[in-house]
Amino acid sequence: MISAIQSEGRTVGARIAAIATHLPERVLTNEHLAELYPDWSSDKILDKTGIRERRVAAEYETAGDLAFHAAEKLFAAGDCVREDIDFLILCTQAPDYLLPTTACLLQDRLGLGRHVGALDVNLGCSGFVYGLALATGLIAAGAARTVLLLTADTYSKFIHEGDKSVRTLFGDGSAATLITASNESVIGPFVFGTDGAGGKDLIVEAGGFRTPRGPETALAEADSHGNVRSREQLYMNGANVMSFSLREVPRTFARLLEASGITEADVDHVILHQANKLMLNALQRKMSLPAEKVPHHYEDIGNTVSSTIPFVLANLRDKGQMAPGRRLVVIGFGVGLSWAGASIVC
Amino acid sequence: MSGFYEELAEILEVEPDQVTADLRLESTSWDSLAVVSTIALIDEQYDKAVNATALAACETVGDIERLIAARQTESEA
Numbered sequence: 001m002i003s004a005i006q007s008e009g010r011t012v013g014a015r016i017a018a019i020a021t022h023l024p025e026r027v028l029t030n031e032h033l034a035e036l037y038p039d040w041s042s043d044k045i046l047d048k049t050g051i052r053e054r055r056v057a058a059e060y061e062t063a064g065d066l067a068f069h070a071a072e073k074l075f076a077a078g079d080c081v082r083e084d085i086d087f088l089i090l091c092t093q094a095p096d097y098l099l100p101t102t103a104c105l106l107q108d109r110l111g112l113g114r115h116v117g118a119l120d121v122n123l124g125c126s127g128f129v130y131g132l133a134l135a136t137g138l139i140a141a142g143a144a145r146t147v148l149l150l151t152a153d154t155y156s157k158f159i160h161e162g163d164k165s166v167r168t169l170f171g172d173g174s175a176a177t178l179i180t181a182s183n184e185s186v187i188g189p190f191v192f193g194t195d196g197a198g199g200k201d202l203i204v205e206a207g208g209f210r211t212p213r214g215p216e217t218a219l220a221e222a223d224s225h226g227n228v229r230s231r232e233q234l235y236m237n238g239a240n241v242m243s244f245s246l247r248e249v250p251r252t253f254a255r256l257l258e259a260s261g262i263t264e265a266d267v268d269h270v271i272l273h274q275a276n277k278l279m280l281n282a283l284q285r286k287m288s289l290p291a292e293k294v295p296h297h298y299e300d301i302g303n304t305v306s307s308t309i310p311f312v313l314a315n316l317r318d319k320g321q322m323a324p325g326r327r328l329v330v331i332g333f334g335v336g337l338s339w340a341g342a343s344i345v346c
Numbered sequence: 347m348s349g350f351y352e353e354l355a356e357i358l359e360v361e362p363d364q365v366t367a368d369l370r371l372e373s374t375s376w377d378s379l380a381v382v383s384t385i386a387l388i389d390e391q392y393d394k395a396v397n398a399t400a401l402a403a404c405e406t407v408g409d410i411e412r413l414i415a416a417r418q419t420e421s422e423a
Contacts, residue, residue, distance in 0.1 A: 039375075048379055165378050225378045238382040239398030246389050278379075282386035 010259065012140040015185030016132075016322070016344065018079030018178040019314045022070035023055040023301060028156075028171075037164045045168050050277025054171030054302030056156040064096040064106060066174035067152035071110050074176040080146065082111050087144040088118040089134055091127035091151045091306045093335070094158070095120060106150065117144065124202070125273045125334025127151060127306030128177075129190070129342050132330070135179040136187045149177040151306035155234060158204050160220055162228030166236050169276050171302030175310035184324060186345040189259040191252055198337035201240040206231040244337055245279060250287050252331050252341040260343045264289070266327055267343075269316060273332045274298040274308035306332070322346045350391050354407065357383045367408035378402075388414055 030042035030052055046052055057066065067090055075082060088110075090103040097105075103118035117138075123130050128151050135147035152174035159167050179187070206217035217231040229235060249272065257263060270293055272283060277298070284294045297311045304311060309330050316322050326346040333339035355362040358374035374380075381402045388396055388410075394417040404410045 048383075227378070237398065238378055239385055239402060242382045242385045243395055243398050246386065247395060278383060278386060282390065285390055 010190075011186045011188035011343075012136045013182050013185065014136050014139045014179055014187040015182040015346065016177060016187075016313065017180040017182075018074055018077070018176075019310050019317060020070050020073035020077060020079070020176045021307065021311050021314050022066055022073060022174045022176075024057040024061055024066060024172050026056045026058060027053050028056050028167075029053045030168075033164065033168060036161065040164060040168075048278060049168050049302075050280075050296075050298055051168065051171075051302045052299050054169075055173060057154040057172040061154070062096045063092040063094045063152040063154045063172075063174070064090075064102045064109075066154065066172065067092070067102075067106060067150040067176070068109055070152065070174040070176035071106070071148060071150060074148075074178060075110075080178055080180075083113065084146045085112050085148045086116055087135070087138055087147040088112060088116055089121060089131050089147060089149045090118075091121040091123055091131045091149070092153055093122055093124055093305070094152075094154045095122075103150075112148075123336065123338055124153070124305050125275065125303075125308070126332035126336065126338040126340050128175075128309045129330055129332040129340035130192075130338075131306070132177075132179065132187065132342055133190045133192075133340065136190075139179065139181050145181045147179045149179060151175045151177070151310060153305040153307070155305055158234040160227075160229040160233045162220070162222070163233065165225070165227045165238060166234050169303045170234075171304050173301055173304035173307045173311070175307040175314070177310050177313075186343075188342060189256070190340060190342045191255045191259060193248055193252060193339040195244070195248075195337045198240065198244055201237040201244070201337065202235075202335040204232065204234050241334070241337075242279065242282070245275070245333055246282060246286060248337075248339050249283050249331055249333055252333070252339055253287055253329065256329060256331075256341045256343055262327070262343075267293070267329050268326045269321065269328050270294050271309050271312045271316075271328060271330045273334060274312065275303055275334070305334075350387070351407075353387050353391070354384070354410075357387065365407060367406065367411060369407045371405060371407070371409075384410065392417075 030045040034042040095102045131149040138144040155170040220230040328344040331341040351365040
């Protein structure tokens with residue numbers, strides 16, 4: 001099966017060789033949130049979102065810092081040495097500076113060679129799969145052999161403390177994923193999707209150059225549901241995002257199976273972006289997947305945006321479920337609106 | 347609609363026998379999360395994608411039912 005797919009030229013001899021994850025220290029519990037939102041008990045937050053607590057970066061702790069610590073854990077585990085890295089990709093929506101590129105700063109901070117290529121990718125919940133596609137493409141082109149993909153975000157810095165619609169869901173965190181050329185393992189095919197018309201459904205409107213920050217954009221107001229935010233903070237139209245996800249994620253899975261020439265039975269695990277319990281349960285039912293095929297990791301960390309998929313992959317690896325020959329499907333979806341899926345043969 | 351009413355009762359945090367077409371949503375826990383949950387419920391039970399804005403504007407359970415009835419199933423769309 002693998003060689004047949006390879007002959008179509010849509011897969012690449014590459015593997016996820018190592019994963020490390022990192023979380024900031026500060027914990028935000030449901031008990032604390034329930035004190036702020038009197039109509040929601042801590043049990044209700046857990047029941048609806050599936051999330052018990054999430055981590056929040058410290059005031060001066062950035063996504064660049066979180067990415068740095070995830071990468072250092074990877075090196076400390078002995079999974080690779082710094083000299084092996086020839087390309088660094090950082091996926092974040094909260095860069096340290098407008099410029100320079102945070103990935104360039106991380107090259108220096110991580111002590112990587114000056115021959116290394118480095119770039120940032122500005123995507124959210126679909127970002128890990130896009131990063132994986134770029135890494136795999138670089139390897140396929142012979143432009144790199146060992147790519148360090150860092151995913152890190154600090155959505156907490158975008159969120160008003162009075163906005164329960166997003167503060168209950170998102171947590172800060174990071175992951176470092178090492179992608180290397182391989183003779184046995186295969187990454188791909190990939191399928192992608194974009195719908196910029198839904199850009200307004202998940203947005204931090206002010207702070208870029210379309211809507212610069214000013215006194216008006218800093219004004220926080222309550223919406224019709226009592227959630228408080230300014231235009232400089234994260235807004236999510238949860239209903240539209242749910243509709244979009246129910247429409248596009250099952251289609252992405254079907255496209256991926258077709259492109260791979262396989263059926264659902266050939267797939268050992270389907271790793272979906274860990275949005276929240278409500279979303280994942282709805283998708284799992286709609287895609288008619290058995291629960292044990294759709295691993296979860298959100299209860300103690302929340303939705304860590306582009307790092308949710310590597311957090312699940314790290315769990316699978318720890319359970320020996322990324323053994324050679326195992327077939328995984330990963331699907332990311334969210335802000336953009338943007339989505340992507342990939343097939344992986346470990 | 348019995349299965350739908352039971353699930354809807356859970357979302358609205360009311361007893362199942364309280365759910366009737368006349369039930370006013372503002373008297374329940376009909377908030378943004380409930381709207382999101384109802385989109386998922388309608389998709390699961392009827393294979394229909396209702397407009398999120400129209401759903402949020404519903405005032406009674408009957409309004410939700412009319413919205414569902416007006417939609418084709420996704421497989422027909």
